[in-house]
Amino acid sequence: MIVFSILSPIENVLAEVLKWIHGTAGVPWAWSIVVLTVMVRMLLVPLTVRQIHSMQNLQAHAPEMKAIQQRNKGDRQKMNEELMAFYKENQINPAASCLPMLAQMPVFFALYFVLRDFEKEILPQYPAADLGWLHVVPDITAGAITHWSGYVLLVIYAASQTASTIFMSATMDKTQRMILLIMPLVFLAVIANFPAGLVLYWMTTNLWTVGQGLITRRLVPKKKGGVQPKRSSRTPPRAETEAPPEPVAAGAPRTAAPGAPVRKVKRKKKGGQRR
Numbered sequence: 001m002i003v004f005s006i007l008s009p010i011e012n013v014l015a016e017v018l019k020w021i022h023g024t025a026g027v028p029w030a031w032s033i034v035v036l037t038v039m040v041r042m043l044l045v046p047l048t049v050r051q052i053h054s055m056q057n058l059q060a061h062a063p064e065m066k067a068i069q070q071r072n073k074g075d076r077q078k079m080n081e082e083l084m085a086f087y088k089e090n091q092i093n094p095a096a097s098c099l100p101m102l103a104q105m106p107v108f109f110a111l112y113f114v115l116r117d118f119e120k121e122i123l124p125q126y127p128a129a130d131l132g133w134l135h136v137v138p139d140i141t142a143g144a145i146t147h148w149s150g151y152v153l154l155v156i157y158a159a160s161q162t163a164s165t166i167f168m169s170a171t172m173d174k175t176q177r178m179i180l181l182i183m184p185l186v187f188l189a190v191i192a193n194f195p196a197g198l199v200l201y202w203m204t205t206n207l208w209t210v211g212q213g214l215i216t217r218r219l220v221p222k223k224k225g226g227v228q229p230k231r232s233s234r235t236p237p238r239a240e241t242e243a244p245p246e247p248v249a250a251g252a253p254r255t256a257a258p259g260a261p262v263r264k265v266k267r268k269k270k271g272g273q274r275r
Contacts, residue, residue: 010110015122018114022126030133030140033111033197037204040107047099052216054096061090104205108198115141115195133200140197153199154192158184160206167213 014036021032041048058065068086072079087094114122118141123129131139137149144150161184191199 007106007110007113010106011113014107014110015114019122019125022129028130028133030131030137030197030200033140033201034204036111037201038208040104041205041208044100044103047103048212050096051098051100054093057090057092058094061086061092108202111201112194112198115197133196137196137200140200141195143193144196144199145192147196150192150196150199153196153203154188157191157199157203157206158188160203160210161187164206164209164213167210167216 017036017039018029018032021027021035022029027035065083065086068082069079072082086092123131123141131141133140137153138147144153162181165181165184191202
């Protein structure tokens with residue numbers, strides 16, 4: 001298989017790392033997968049930092065991008081051209097928010113092959129190995145829905161996937177966000193046939209993403225009054241966004257601006273004396 005030949009090096013590395021974690025520290029196989037997941041996410045920290053910066057950058061320039069979309073409602077091609085030019089001018093990379101997810105996909109499929117051939121290639125070297133997890137999952141190499149514990153894992157997976165999507169899609173529009181929120185439910189039918197250890201891996205990486213989102217929100221609090229985006233050559237002038245002052249009819253009393261001091265006018269008394 002072409003996919004197998006491409007992922008074979010990653011599969012071999014994952015198998016050796018799992019054997020090293022299990023053999024050196026005496027960690028059970030299920031917890032070895034959890035440790036492996038943490039190691040993978042730590043290696044992806046640089047991409048995660050780029051992802052967070054990209055999301056913050058998109059959020060800061062969201063009003064300008066919305067103005068470009070509003071200005072070119074009837075011409076989608078022109079709108080896309082202006083948005084691409086705006087991204088280039090402000091050094092925005094919308095794809096950076098997907099980098100950690102894309103980098104994990106080869107690891108995910110390679111781990112699937114490792115668990116699929118686990119009993120033939122790895123387990124004979126460890127005849128007394130325990131394939132259970134938390135005394136609930138009996139066998140991490142078996143299909144997730146072959147035991148009732150697999151359904152528990154799937155529920156936790158769906159909940160963690162939804163939570164991680166909420167944290168990582170704050171700058172997306174409603175349609176994209178809704179699609180990402182529905183995707184875990186669609187994937188349940190597919191991932192249910194995968195080994196329980198693979199569901200454990202994806203559940204752990206989702207929980208990592210949720211914890212990462214909580215820490216990020218604490219370290220980068222939102223500023224009061226919102227983020228003031230930098231103005232660029234494609235930012236619409238203020239005259240287009242601000243409403244002009246309403247004309248005052250002739251003879252109508254002028255109202256003072258909010259917060260302005262009230263001016264006292266001295267009136268003349270009869271006989272020329274002032275009060």
